[in-house]
Amino acid sequence: MKKKLTHIAVITILAVSGAAVFFNLKVMSLYKDIPRGISRYFISFGLQDTGSLNLVTAILYDYRAFDSLGESTVIFGAVSGIVLILSRKMLPVSSHGLSFIVKRTLGIMTPFIALFSIYVITHGHLSPGGGFQGGVILAAISIIFSIVYGSAFDYKRYSPQMKTTMETTGALMFISIGVLGIFFEGFFLDNLNFLGGKAGTLISAGSIPIINIGIGLKVGAGLAIIFYSMIQKTFREEL
Amino acid sequence: MKINIIIAYFLMSTGAIFAVITVLGLLRFPDVYTRIHAGAVVLTISAVLVTLGTAIYVWEFFLSMKVLLIGAFFLFSNPMATHAIARASYSREIALPNEYKIDEYFSYLGRD
Numbered sequence: 001m002k003k004k005l006t007h008i009a010v011i012t013i014l015a016v017s018g019a020a021v022f023f024n025l026k027v028m029s030l031y032k033d034i035p036r037g038i039s040r041y042f043i044s045f046g047l048q049d050t051g052s053l054n055l056v057t058a059i060l061y062d063y064r065a066f067d068s069l070g071e072s073t074v075i076f077g078a079v080s081g082i083v084l085i086l087s088r089k090m091l092p093v094s095s096h097g098l099s100f101i102v103k104r105t106l107g108i109m110t111p112f113i114a115l116f117s118i119y120v121i122t123h124g125h126l127s128p129g130g131g132f133q134g135g136v137i138l139a140a141i142s143i144i145f146s147i148v149y150g151s152a153f154d155y156k157r158y159s160p161q162m163k164t165t166m167e168t169t170g171a172l173m174f175i176s177i178g179v180l181g182i183f184f185e186g187f188f189l190d191n192l193n194f195l196g197g198k199a200g201t202l203i204s205a206g207s208i209p210i211i212n213i214g215i216g217l218k219v220g221a222g223l224a225i226i227f228y229s230m231i232q233k234t235f236r237e238e239l
Numbered sequence: 240m241k242i243n244i245i246i247a248y249f250l251m252s253t254g255a256i257f258a259v260i261t262v263l264g265l266l267r268f269p270d271v272y273t274r275i276h277a278g279a280v281v282l283t284i285s286a287v288l289v290t291l292g293t294a295i296y297v298w299e300f301f302l303s304m305k306v307l308l309i310g311a312f313f314l315f316s317n318p319m320a321t322h323a324i325a326r327a328s329y330s331r332e333i334a335l336p337n338e339y340k341i342d343e344y345f346s347y348l349g350r351d
Binding site for chain 1: 312315316319322323326327
């Protein structure tokens with residue numbers, strides 16, 4: 001008897017709150033275009049709301065920023081699990097790397113790869129790209145170091161402690177932008193509009209470029225840590 | 240027809256001819272090393288000629304410089320990659336030319 005009452009109470013509360021959410025959405029005048037299709041609202045008002053020319057970035061880091069926070073938490077969980085399973089106590093694996101020609105050529109090309117990754121990260125709100133893509137290119141630099149120059153070189157230049165610091169810095173940047181959104185705008189992870197400049201310039205779109213930089217650091221360092229944990233000692237010494 | 244468009248078409252068609260030569264080499268050559276040598280042609284010569292032709296075709300400073308930078312990147316990266324593949328397949332004994340009488344690379348490998 002008591003159980004049945006509880007069931008009825010739960011069902012009533014769920015139905016009432018669901019109806020409240022639905023009618024609230026219809027009543028709110030700010031979002032009156034939403035029933036005609038959410039994508040039309042994004043296309044019409046996305047630039048005006050966020051100041052970002054790239055609408056995909058506007059959705060990822062403004063409208064659905066909480067979702068992106070979840071995704072970067074997934075990467076953090078994956079890195080933690082892989083390091084826990086394949087732990088080698090963060091010791092350098094020595095290998096001599098590839099031949100002299102490959103080392104010299106990549107010595108010329110690696111700074112340009114780094115420049116390209118920084119470009120992709122910082123222009124995420126203007127052109128295709130963004131934090132995730134640029135972060136993968138950043139991780140490719142670390143992979144090049146440990147394949148071409150030997151992983152002892154990679155350990156010396158970008159030690160796992162430094163990578164861990166970079167990843168934590170990226171996560172902290174993201175979350176502190178979210179907390180600043182509570183203080184200045186009223187919602188968690190709301191866009192800090194007072195930072196924004198003219199739409200289309202490099203410093204614009206409020207807090208979106210800062211979130212991009214944080215995600216780039218986080219993804220790059222995380223993937224580099226995954227690769228460094230996965231290479232085994234079965235590298236032949238001279239190749 | 241302007242003169243730079245004629246030059247651009249000439250360079251691009253030369254690059255296309257080199258690509259056809261690459262395919263012929265990949266099909267006809269007997270073993271791994273000669274096929275690697277044929278495959279190196281398509282990005283080193285063919286792509287560089289096509290990017291040069293494109294740079295002459297658009298004929299604006301910044302666009303042409305961008306395309307030429309892509310060509311320079313090809314010119315750097317592809318011979319290096321071909322060298323790394325050939326060297327790895329030799330020293331890992333993936334493909335050893337057993338029927339060859341002379342093997343100069345074996346005596347060279349110690350001095351790198």
